[in-house]
């Protein structure tokens with residue numbers, strides 16, 4: 001029986017005792033993955049639907065090929081093959097077949113450069129570009145004429161925006177709704193301590209025009225939705241996806257496909273990142289890779305998982321580099337290739353992504369012709385969609401305070417991770433991370449009132465649903481999590 005290694009990405013390592021690789025024996029890809037899933041039941045739940053088929057937000061690669069383009073589950077494996085599980089992460093093949101992606105120079109993305117010249121200051125500012133034959137005066141004028149939209153001005157958007165402004169991209173649109181928070185500064189290098197509390201768009205505009213007054217910065221405040229996405233994206237040549245959530249990621253992809261624009265994709269989680277360029281005119285779209293978003297709760301959010309501060313810097317610069325290449329019409333774009341980066345191993349890998357001939361969106365017979373609003377399922381909004389079994393019983397911070405002071409206080413269960421517990425937790429609480437809950441039910445006496453909490457209410461809602469489904473009756477979720485408790489009951493507690 002061939003012996004192969006199965007690579008486990010960071011988001012799933014918690015389900016396989018923290019391993020990055022598992023060696024197993026099996027004759028086919030399906031047998032190998034099933035073998036791993038049988039050993040690790042938590043992983044099985046994540047990878048397979050109830051009917052035993054692989055979920056479609058998980059893709060499996062044999063070496064650098066997507067098994068969907070081989071013989072799927074039945075694809076035979078050989079000794080020393082590498083099987084990779086590549087799940088969709090929130091926090092991002094050419095139609096002609098096995099050939100290389102079509103050359104970028106053929107892409108009519110940006111209108112021809114205008115006749116007007118670069119002035120003396122521009123000649124000086126961009127001199128290191130002008131010395132490159134691949135850029136030169138014509139290329140620099142092309143950049144000046146270009147419009148790039150950055151969706152998200154956070155960890156990925158920060159380095160991208162800075163370098164695109166420095167490079168002389170004429171217009172940079174920024175979509176964001178947030179204010180600068182202290183917890184952003186570990187990675188969002190667009191902002192400084194003096195910007196705390198300011199709207200990100202305002203701080204970003206100041207910083208970018210300070211870096212390069214020749215760049216027009218267009219702040220677009222608010223959330224992208226199915227109603228506004230087409231209008232917001234339409235004026236731009238290239239769209240850079242720097243979002244941290246699936247609903248926006250699918251909106252960006254879908255609008256780009258419908259408008260015929262390149263979507264420069266990046267996503268990050270803990271120590272691992274992905275990047276690609278999706279351009280349905282010349283290769284696959286994001287839905288070819290992941291046809292639909294994972295259901296709420298199965299994929300941890302960034303806030304839940306954390307991220308190494310330098311990681312978005314690297315992935316954001318891959319996005320900036322691809323953007324500049326697209327605008328210049330130079331080089332070989334990351335179309336049809338998914339770049340995987342593991343910061344801990346300092347390893348880059350590249351997987352081939354093929355255009356799905358049956359893609360619901362970008363194939364010749366699409367079934368989806370408009371935009372879809374998926375429910376937001378990071379943080380608080382997750383509680384509303386945590387399960388099909390009706391509303392999740394909740395308790396407000398004020399009610400909990402009163403009950404804790406009463407004669408029969410409820411048992412507090414903290415369903416976050418130990419490192420989050422170390423930052424802050426409620427007195428008297430018991431730590432049982434959500435993933436361990438099914439194995440530690442005996443620690444929860446069902447006779448007593450239980451109150452579950454997490455950071456902002458999403459995970460505890462899911463855990464509450466789980467306990468209700470298992471027959472617990474007196475269980476509630478703390479609305480807004482420990483964050484709401486800190487804001488409304490005990491301001492001495494830190495938030496994160």
Ligand SMILES: [Zn+2]
Pocket residue numbers: 280284285286287288289356359360361362363
């Ligand atoms: Zn597609």
